Amino acid sequence: MRRRGFFIAAALVIGAIAIAAATAGMAAQETGHDRLYQVSTIDALLQGVYDGTVSVAALQREGDIGTGTFDRLDGELTLLDGVVWQARADGSVSRAPPNETTPFAAVTRFRADRTGALGPAGNFSGLEHRLAGFLSSPNLFAMVRADGTFDYVKVRAPPAQSKPYPRLADAIAQQGVHELRNVSGTLVGTYTPPYATGVAITGWHVHFISADRRFGGHVLDLATDGTPGVGVDDISSFTVVLPVGTDFTETDFSQNLSSDLQVVEKGQ
Amino acid sequence: MRRRGFFIAAALVIGAIAIAAATAGMAAQETGHDRLYQVSTIDALLQGVYDGTVSVAALQREGDIGTGTFDRLDGELTLLDGVVWQARADGSVSRAPPNETTPFAAVTRFRADRTGALGPAGNFSGLEHRLAGFLSSPNLFAMVRADGTFDYVKVRAPPAQSKPYPRLADAIAQQGVHELRNVSGTLVGTYTPPYATGVAITGWHVHFISADRRFGGHVLDLATDGTPGVGVDDISSFTVVLPVGTDFTETDFSQNLSSDLQVVEKGQ
Structure with missing residues (x-):
């Protein structure tokens, strides 16, 4: 028995x-839908809501690839193969501690729906054009990674801010800009459809982390002979977690911040 | 042993x-965040993406209260206490079968964060003003229910559409409009912050279902002496599931459809 x-x-x-x-x-x-998990909204970040609300450890439970920033806007966040890297304004790159927090990030579990060679691009617009060729529809979200050696990559990262926080378009005036030629590494990018303006970063938003994990940040410019390999993950569901307990609940979101976003994304 | x-x-x-x-x-x-679960986007519905993608049974697994519509725009959907009611253009109300589908709905699990008496309102604007007084912040989503006897309720419901589907602002020209005085029942409404325009129905969107479940639909007008009881559930996280496999992926979402939404919500 x-x-x-x-x-x-x-x-x-x-x-x-x-x-x-x-x-x-x-x-x-x-x-069954691939899901993008996003902390806060892009309009909140544009308005200066920089207090971190979700830990690096919690973010890693929601995805293994993605982009974002850190508490007080202390650098650019790149999540790749489950590891969160912090690229700071001084050009340094380090692993983010699990108890560090993020005020804004977008991550997913990567499963490539399509792969191929990136194709040549002489600047960021050229890159956007190449990546767009991998989308199944401009109305779905997507996560992309491109691995290989790039002829040229120019990145930026903002320094940590103090309260009262400035708007993002003002904060990036102090950004650190760094560039490398013939650098091996990975582009990590999100594509957001136009109807999600105000919530997410519409269009392409791309970060870079070098293979030696010593160089990275938000990609401002890039040149490639086209040999890097691309994988694109179609995403048909998204979750946004709002930053309760921060300035978010008091912020005025009645304005259209598209012009702010343009300044911030292009770093100009 | x-x-x-x-x-x-x-x-x-x-x-x-x-x-x-x-x-x-x-x-x-x-x-830990209360979550709104939404099928598709409001801009997709405004553009005529009416093919149902999520079953009533699946919707009930994501929440016990909410609003929406049905496959082919066949009436107004009200989810209350876990039951999905279908109010059709002819004025009939019936339980929706579990295998019926929805092209657009927003639901949550209701847990009231605040309760109180609604307060008097002479029309829909007055109702919006009363409900706004129950919000903790205009930047969080909310689900509201108000139970009691209402002096006057005017509802509408659109009839089922045929392909090629017209835009929503055109489809509601055929809507059925019905009204009752001194009717007991429940208002079910969502509040969406302004930054989510394009994705969700910004501001207030309110449905009604009578206590005898014979009268209901999308609320166009209302009058109340203020005695009904209100419960409001703050919502700080939202998930949107996009309708893959429909016209959604081919639709042009580059336009701002705010004026369409105004026409549709007010039924004019």
């Missing part, structure tokens, strides 16, 4: 664990 | 089921 009792117990436990795993899996996939 | 084996099995099974329940609960609450 001991053996029989054990087998019944084992069978029931395995069944219950299978239910637990299936439940967690269903939730993570949002009923 | 039989009894001992049974107790071990029971303890392990209960433990594993507890893990499953905790996992599901954590996912549903999105790390």
